[in-house]
Amino acid sequence: MTAAETADTAAISATSLLRFATAGSVDDGKSTLVGRLLHDSKSVLSDQLAAVELASRNRGQAAPDLALLTDGLRAEREQGITIDVAYRYFATPRRRFILADTPGHVQYTRNMVTGASTAELAIILVDARNGVVEQTRRHAAVAALLRVPQVVLAVNKMDLVGYEEPVFARIAAEFGRYATSLGVRDVTAIPISALAGDNVVTPSATMDWYGGPTVLEHLETVPVAHDPSAEPARFPVQYVIRPQSPEHPDFRGYAGQLASGVLRVGDRVTVQPSGLTSTVTAIDALGQSVDLAWAPQSVTVSLADDLDISRGDLLAPADATAPTSQDVTATVCHLHDRPLLPGARVLVKHTTRTVKAIVREIPSRLTLDDLSPHPEPGRLAANDIGRVVLRTAEPLALDDYAVSRTTGSFLLLDPADGATLTAGMAGEAFADAAAGPGTDAGPGAADDGWDF
Structure with a gap:
């Protein structure tokens, strides 16, 4: 790789944004953890905090109930559980974050799938008194199924088990074995007390036996950058640009967002599914001509040949097409x-x-x-x-x-x-996947123009 290509890769790989999702069983303290994370990282506006303090006083609580920062739906507050996916945006000097606070109850599995589908890290919360339970295994399975690259096991309510290290070690070991069986390779276990703030943003003074990072420190430092050039380019065409102007009478450009990889001027590409091939002659990004683009940039691509290309077609490297x-x-x-x-x-x-x-x-x-x-x-x-x-x-x-x-x-x-x-x-998510297409399309499947 040349020095210029190395510099390009370094610029492409740099990131300051982490998307992560949280999941936990009902009453494990997930909303309190998220609220503590937002509060102690000073990511809560003063009027939001004042509203939470007022609501807590009306409930007869002396301290602010930080769970109210995330359980925004009235039904959630009445039932004391998270129902919908709540997205929160916050930042520290080291990184920006998009947090998807997903519900823990089994009847809202689909909501967790939605929240975790774009996450680069998942925080799975467990109650130290209960350890790994059925819902914990479900959450780990969903994270594995969705190929979430990083998993954090947050063992909460350590204050209710006397901050004892053996309790934490037992839970971390059990979860680690199960995560390994699912194919999850990167698990970080952190003992916390969301209510007291131990190891959420600041290190715990009562768990000096733990020498690892706090939750926020791990979120700020976990590597999520990847080299887009390691993946084949995928450019779904969203719109065909034909300005029909005197200045550009023959211009034809294909606008869209790179889904993966790097696209360079001079690359030989195949249009899928038609199989037509051409060469990239120009790339336009925000009105500027550039020599390369990388995911997830939105650009306009011009090709050497006047091909029949429309919305829904996919441009891919001629030597690395999609199945x-x-x-x-x-x-x-x-x-x-x-x-x-x-x-x-x-x-x-x-x-x-x-x-x-x-x-x-x-x-x-x-x-x-x-x-x-x-x-x-x-x-x-x-x-x-x-x-x-x-x-x-x-x-x-x-x-x-x-x-x-x-x-x-x-x-x-x-x-x-x-x-x-x-x-x-x-594709094949797990080894027990079915072995190929069936033959019976079901009753009436050949009617109404749906016979393929």
């Missing part, structure tokens, strides 16, 4: 209250492309406690995670989710009203 097929096997989380059935007609939304599809088969449903499959469940209800086999009307250039969380993911939509039904992750 293209009409048969899709994937792990999905069903989000809608209406169940997903074999034979269902759906729309598959993948990056900027939307195509018709049929659910050919639902081979299995996962039990998140131990990831064991239940063969032929017949349907997927809300919050269920399982395997599906789809047949699409047109080919999709779809990477495995294990390779790319962006171009390996998709949504299933209701063709009647556009409602989001299911979130999908292409």
